[in-house]
Amino acid sequence: MRIVFLGTPEFALPILETCARVGQLVGVIVQPDRPVGRSGNPQAPPAKQWALERGLPVEQPEKVKQGRLAAALSRYTPDVAVVAAYGRILPADALAVPVHGCLNVHASLLPELRGAAPAQWAVARGYARTGVTIMQMDEGLDTGDIRLQRPRKIAADETGESLLRKLSPLGATLLGVALRRLERGELLRYPQDHSRATLAPMLTREDGRVDFSRTSLELDQRRRGFTPWPGAWTTVGGKVLKIHSALPLATGGRDPGEVIAAGPEGIDVSCGGGTVWRLLQVQPEGKRPMPTPAYLAGHPLRPGERLGG
Secondary structure: OEEEEEEOOHHHHHHHHHHHHHOEEEEEEOOOOEEEOOOOEEEOOHHHHHHHHOOOOEEOOOOOOOOHHHHHHHOOOOOEEEEEOOOOOOOHHHHOOOOOOEEEEEOOOOOOOEOOOHHHHHHHOOOOEEEEEEEEOOOOOOOOOEEEEEEEEOOOOOOHHHHHHHHHHHHHHHHHHHHHHHHHOOOOOEOOOHHHOOEOOOOOHHHHEOOOOOOHHHHHHHHHHOOOOOOEEEEEOOEEEEEEEEEEEOOOOOOOOEEEEEEOOEEEEEOHHHOEEEEEEEEEOOOOOEEHHHHHHHOOOOOOOEOOO
8 A cells, every 4th residue: 555644743753654564655745844943943854854764755845735735645646645743734636636535643532622732732621531533634624534543541740742642652553553444445434523523723822821810720731731832931020930840739829820928849829719829840031940949049929929910
């Protein structure tokens, strides 16, 4: 079975390896190189590096519409295209190129969490479980038929980053099963129940801004879900303070954003619902992460002061 793979980040690598092991991987399509770090130098994405190391042809179309992606796919006459975190919606002409269409490895149990950041939002919203879906792609945003699914529990201390690391190999294993069944003509398909759909949109920096009117549990879920980016952050004296580690406490809160206590145990901040969020490790603007007692040594906070104002 001739396979073309479309994907970009590290999440895609175990899935790429499955494509190469199960079928004949004839081409890899990734997004263009992007500037990375303070230098701003363009850097090849992980999927491109993986393919070049193995002597596979790589395509990086700037645009996917007006027949450009379809033309790139057509050069490989694929039986199927496998898509994992490619980052773009495929147009109809591209979807029609492979004999068996395009299979997407999506990091949620569709129709839940359609969109660009399903693992991050699963943690941020306090889900107890999520999983991986192999979906037959159509022109919508993760609206195609389900071909195969597997669930996965979410640990109490999970972050968006750690959950993605777990879902990637699960997706690779599930894809191997799907491709073998597809080749035998045994891969079933089930329409999604669109009435149950939820969205997991692309993250923005503002998603990380702490809204202390939420409960401390909600804030800690978001902090973990948005690790490593955009993280959780607030402001103190007009400067950004990132929150790397914290502990939600059930009671004792007053006005949201008010500092209740600041000392060796941490910085206790009042949150919604009468809850308290104890900040344990923070990062001042322009500095490295540090325990809160070290931060307080240079930035004393007193009860009654406010964060985020």
